[in-house]
Amino acid sequence: xxxxxxxxxxxxxxxxxxxxxxxxxxxxxxxxxxxxxxxxxxxxxxxxxxxxxxxxxxxxxxxxxxxxxxxxxxxxxxxxxxxxxxxxxxxxxxxxxxxxxxxxxxxxxxxxxxxxxxxxxxxxxxxx
Numbered sequence: 623x624x625x626x627x628x629x630x631x632x633x634x635x636x637x638x639x640x641x642x643x644x645x646x647x648x649x650x651x652x653x654x655x656x657x658x659x660x661x662x663x664x665x666x667x668x669x670x671x672x673x674x675x676x677x678x679x680x681x682x683x684x685x686x687x688x689x690x691x692x693x694x695x696x697x698x699x700x701x702x703x704x705x706x707x708x709x710x711x712x713x714x715x716x717x718x719x720x721x722x723x724x725x726x727x728x729x730x731x732x733x734x735x736x737x738x739x740x741x742x743x744x745x746x747x748x749x750x
Contacts, residue, residue: 636731637740639724641748643688650723651684654746660684662739663730673733675706676726679713680743683726686719723747 642650660681667673681699683692694700694715703713710717711725727740 637724637727637744639721642720642723643749644720646688649685649687650719650747652746653749655742656684656746659739659743659746662736663743666735666739667730670733671706672708673730673735675703675708676712676730676733678706679703679708679726680723680730683719683723684747688720690719692717692719692722 643653660677663677663680664674667677678699682695682697682703685695685697686692692713692715694704704715706713709725709729712722712729713726714722727744731737731740
């Protein structure tokens with residue numbers, strides 16, 4: 623009698639960068655209902671400078687076209703994100719925006735941000 627070992631299916635990664643579009647003419651933020659999610663996340667991050675940096679990074683990165691890189695701008699969101707001492711995977715000028723979007727959403731989830739707002743923002747970025 624032989625026994626077989628059950629194979630584990632890899633867990634689905636939440637906010638998987640592979641799920642983000644790679645091409646398109648619109649910015650990431652224009653694929654869904656963006657503003658209510660950003661408003662909720664901003665309220666969550668109000669008194670936490672690190673969380674606020676992640677939210678501002680997402681605001682800035684939301685303007686990037688799919689497949690684009692995080693480019694410097696003079697926007698307040700860019701300035702706050704750029705001076706918030708975020709880890710490189712969350713905010714690096716000249717690096718792909720999609721990976722940074724994924725990393726910021728993951729970090730906000732780890733900080734206890736409202737899952738409904740994170741999921742709504744993710745839906746806006748992936749276009750579902």
